[in-house]
Amino acid sequence: MMGKKVALHTLGCKLNFSETSTIGSQFLSKGYQVVEFKEKADIYVLNTCTVTEHADRECRQLVRRALRQNPNAYVIVTGCYAQLRPEEISQIQGVDAVLGSNEKLKLFSLLDNFEKKEMACIYVSPVSQTNEFGASYSTDADTRTRAYFKIQDGCDYKCTFCTIPMARGGSRSMDPDDVLAEFSKLIKSGYKEIILTGVNVGDYGKSLNTKLYDLLCRMTDIDGNFRIRISSIEPNLLSDDILRLTAQSDKMCRHFHIPLQSGSPKILKLMQRRYKTEMYSDLIHKADQMINGLGIGVDVITGFPGETEEDFLTTYNFIKDLPVSYLHVFTYSERPDTKAITMSGRVDIFERKRRNNMLRILSDKKKNLFYQSMEGKELRVLFESENDKGRIKGFSSNYVRVALDFDPLLVNEFCTVTVESAGDNLCQGKILENNKSFDLIAC
Numbered sequence: 001m002m003g004k005k006v007a008l009h010t011l012g013c014k015l016n017f018s019e020t021s022t023i024g025s026q027f028l029s030k031g032y033q034v035v036e037f038k039e040k041a042d043i044y045v046l047n048t049c050t051v052t053e054h055a056d057r058e059c060r061q062l063v064r065r066a067l068r069q070n071p072n073a074y075v076i077v078t079g080c081y082a083q084l085r086p087e088e089i090s091q092i093q094g095v096d097a098v099l100g101s102n103e104k105l106k107l108f109s110l111l112d113n114f115e116k117k118e119m120a121c122i123y124v125s126p127v128s129q130t131n132e133f134g135a136s137y138s139t140d141a142d143t144r145t146r147a148y149f150k151i152q153d154g155c156d157y158k159c160t161f162c163t164i165p166m167a168r169g170g171s172r173s174m175d176p177d178d179v180l181a182e183f184s185k186l187i188k189s190g191y192k193e194i195i196l197t198g199v200n201v202g203d204y205g206k207s208l209n210t211k212l213y214d215l216l217c218r219m220t221d222i223d224g225n226f227r228i229r230i231s232s233i234e235p236n237l238l239s240d241d242i243l244r245l246t247a248q249s250d251k252m253c254r255h256f257h258i259p260l261q262s263g264s265p266k267i268l269k270l271m272q273r274r275y276k277t278e279m280y281s282d283l284i285h286k287a288d289q290m291i292n293g294l295g296i297g298v299d300v301i302t303g304f305p306g307e308t309e310e311d312f313l314t315t316y317n318f319i320k321d322l323p324v325s326y327l328h329v330f331t332y333s334e335r336p337d338t339k340a341i342t343m344s345g346r347v348d349i350f351e352r353k354r355r356n357n358m359l360r361i362l363s364d365k366k367k368n369l370f371y372q373s374m375e376g377k378e379l380r381v382l383f384e385s386e387n388d389k390g391r392i393k394g395f396s397s398n399y400v401r402v403a404l405d406f407d408p409l410l411v412n413e414f415c416t417v418t419v420e421s422a423g424d425n426l427c428q429g430k431i432l433e434n435n436k437s438f439d440l441i442a443c
């Protein structure tokens, strides 16, 4: 077995990245060498996504790319797209195995020595049986700056545009004691920022009779030099308890990513989202008032079926008036088997993109304003490792990108920085003289 090589590639979200990382660790523990996807390997693993607009094309291209490196390689395709379209994927020339969501982290027990057979094998259990929780996290093992830690999987919601529940199954969570044990291990091994990930992180604990807030309390009680970031949280699940904890604990990042999807009440209803615009607006204003310097990111979709110009402008103006700091804008694209694909009022693709572009411009304005509001303020920044033309960069707790002159002593360290100026997507900072020996106390 020694000397065999595996290459892995991830499409999609941070959750997929954390699972790919766990698959990589499984191969390492079996004596494999993990190499880049562009290198020659004996096995290629492709962890797919269904949110990607051209999942099938991308999948084919990546399989071809793998086989160009090694025509005899064993090719495994897993992930959401594999769960939804196993037969289709098994027909792609060169694919040897298709693994569904439940099987993703079990490839060593399912695949017999990775020996090529005439036909691709398919291990995909129905999504109704996809109820196990596969623990995983992804890390930048070299620098130990941040780790993406999966604590939740699946979703019980029924947003009409979304295929994720069909691909990943119902909501389920990692046992809180197991979370705490893994979390403590990550902290002890030196990771400074732990990003809690999942499909619907705010739903954590539902099946276990506990809540995300309880878990966060236990996590923030742990001693150490670290901070916690929640990757994303549905507005109806961001409780006052979590807001209060974030306001009080330096271990909680002052940053939330809160999907909105549309600011039009009519479109929100068609999307079957679980909140109204008034509730969203109240939440954002409340959070902004409770938590000093809070950074807020927002997901929005443009061109959902039935979205008229008026509906879009309602969304635009709704967001314009909210104290949020940036947007992630997605163009609606039809997904097979969703309710939305059957809805009338299809929006022309160019129009969807025009609206997307308008919101991106609004996002830039929001971000610039937010960054400018940081001028003169002190931010606690966790620096990364890269020397980018003599500069070192990092994110503050409230998700502001800050740069300083490169200093190797700053790599993977928290440091309090005064923001001197704010530019496009970056603030320039300086360390105060009396702060030069950056301390290692919790941020």
Ligand code: SF4
Pocket: 155, 156, 157, 158, 159, 162, 163, 164, 165, 199, 200, 234
């Ligand atoms: S909350 Fe809605 S959009 Fe998010 S994963 Fe669940 S169904 Fe999909």
